[in-house]
Amino acid sequence: MRMCVVGSGYVGLVTAACFADSGNHVAAVDIDAAKIERLRAGHCPFYEPGLEEMIAKNERAGRLWFTTDMAEGVRGARVVWLAVGTPPRADGSADLSMIERAAVEAAKALTGPAIFVIKSTVPVGTGARVERLVAEVTPHRCPFVSTPEFLKEGSALADFLRPDRVVIGADDPAAGDVIADLHEPFVRNNKPILRTSRAAAELTKYASNAYLAARISFINEIAEICEHLGVDVNEVRRGMGADQRIGHHFLYPGVGYGGSCFPKDVTALASFGRAAGADCSLLDAIHARNLAQRVAMVARIKARFGARLAGRRFAVWGLAFKPQTDDVREAPALAVLEALLASGAEAAVYDPQALESTRRVLGERVTYCQDPYDALPGADALLVMTEWMEFRSPDFERMRAAMKSAVIFDGRNLYNLSTMEREGFEYHSVGRPSVGGGRG
Ligand SMILES: NC(=O)c1ccc[n+]([C@@H]2O[C@H](COP(=O)([O-])OP(=O)(O)OC[C@H]3O[C@@H](n4cnc5c(N)ncnc54)[C@H](O)[C@@H]3O)[C@@H](O)[C@H]2O)c1
Structure with missing residues (x-):
């Protein structure tokens, strides 16, 4: 399938490389021209074991290419993955301006209907809201699906290719089916594809990360008690x-x-x-x-x-x-x-x-x-x-x-x-x- 990944950072590049490796044709887009230049020259812009090799292999096979031109990236794409950053604002809330901009730019450049998938970690309700923004700028039908990314830097390829689970949050069942099919090659070891509401998928990502962070902070608090008690x-x-x-x-x-x-x-x-x-x-x-x-x-x-x-x-x-x-x-x-x-x-x-x-x-x-x-x-x-x-x-x-x-x-x-x-x-x-x- 022809697809486009918007945002070529840790999540976007792993997504693009793994879908290209399973036979799809993937354009990876980024606004950072220096990053795209490095990728075109065969270098991964950050260290992630195995990723540079996988990118090179799929680039050579013609299944993966890089561009700063959104129109070129989304041309003919049936799926658009959004993998841009969602950094914190000063008050701790998520800054969603990049995801809004990326979605609207991609939608404006569409040549036909496409499923948009939010891979970035976004607050509950973002999928629904950005879907409405996109509907204002394109005549094409663009259902939004939430597929949060659970990869860990350092073992990102293994996590993507053999995930513990894939969570697909879709309020449009047909769009969810397409995204589930694309993940089938990675769950042949019987790991589950969990179909949820879009909002539940968005929340699952935050709840998972917060739980892991809680364990670390919990043992750190126990450690301080230990220091006071000589344990x-x-x-x-x-x-x-x-x-x-x-x-x-x-x-x-x-x-x-x-x-x-x-x-x-x-x-x-x-x-x-x-x-x-x-x-x-x-x-x-x-x-x-x-x-x-x-x-x-x-x-x-x-x-x-x-x-x-x-x-x-x-x-x-x-x-x-x-x-x-x-x-x-x-x-x-x-x-x-x-x-x-x-x-x-x-x-x-x-x-x-x-x-x-x-x-x-x-x-x-x-x-x-x-x-x-x-x-x-x-x-x-x-x-x-x-x-x-x-x-x-x-x-x-x-x-x-x-x-x-x-x-x-x-x-x-x-x-x-x-x-x-x-x-x-x-x-x-x-x-x-x-x-x-x-x-x-
Ligand atoms: N890094 C991780 O381990 C990880 C794991 C799971 C989920 N996530 C989530 O995935 C999202 C992306 O994280 P990341 O670490 O890959 O971020 P990143 O900063 O490495 O990459 C984001 C990329 O998006 C590009 N970008 C921004 N606006 C753009 C636009 N309008 N068009 C095209 N490209 C644009 C940036 O130039 C950058 O290269 C975040 O929401 C993050 O929370 C990250």
Whole structure:
């Protein structure tokens, strides 16, 4: 089938590549000319394992192409996927201007009827509202379907090609059938395609993300209680997670969640939930606890080194909001770095993938290192901010020798307390007693 994906970011490119890979002919549109140029030159504009190869293969086969020209993108398309950003406004609600603009531009350029599918995460009622906007600018019939995207950056292809479930919210059953058929190749392992109302599909995405964020904030609150009581949160976490009703996933204490989804989705859900008349105090608390984790890390560092950090140098391992991505949107590492720099500190940073994306945010205010050990010389402390695999078993002797003082603040609880004591580090983590110095 001929289709068009509007928005060539994380969700749009994965959607375009996977539908092209299952035999469709897909135009991927973006307003960012530099991004389209990079794609045409065979480069994926961000790091996502396997995606560049899949794009190249389908481009060569003539099933996938890139354009900034909406008219070219939607010409002959029977399905238009909307995958543009829905960033937070200052008050936490979702900014829908990009999705409205993209939908209207695509509709104006249509050459015939088309099904519009909203892949972006949008508040309940958006599909119905944008469908009405579109009806004003095109004579063609354009039913709107909501198919929220559940992929995770870092395993996006696997998530799209083998999803746990596909949720298709359609108030027009025939349009829903077309979109369900397009997903059939990805659910041959008997995973469900769930047909719902459009509004329920929109809400399912927010409820899923808010629940996962809630688990992280919950264990972070337990971690703080542990710190006050001198208990090791790891022991508590393991005991909790062994209960089959609870499980271990998303119960890892640390410096908090980040990324382009959890933070904004929790606040947006609270915003439109409250506007509808619901009490959303639990959602507010999830968000507040997450921000508190960053503040606590900076406070821990200042308790150790003093409020003024001029003359202090910190090594930072990990910048991306999680491993296997170069995405630094809402990354705790950048928030903590900003706070340390504002207090006069210097920093040398390393991340296996996110150096360039960080440079676009922090510019030359920090020193970028191509090797984790290059960040260590002269460091008063190392901050571990992302749980990349390569940080899990480092050469502690080499680290100790390079650093000015053997101090680690671990925002991801990567190391055993006994290992840290044995290796001679002063070690501060989250929800566990500090060792090897006793402070923090
Ligand atoms: N990133 C994720 O892991 C993820 C997962 C699930 C859902 N989502 C949701 O999917 C949506 C997109 O997220 P993303 O991370 O892919 O965003 P992104 O910022 O990576 O990509 C969005 C793209 O849309 C383009 N764009 C904006 N307006 C346009 C227009 N009028 N015409 C054409 N292109 C336009 C931008 O230039 C950008 O390249 C958001 O609502 C997000 O919440 C994201």
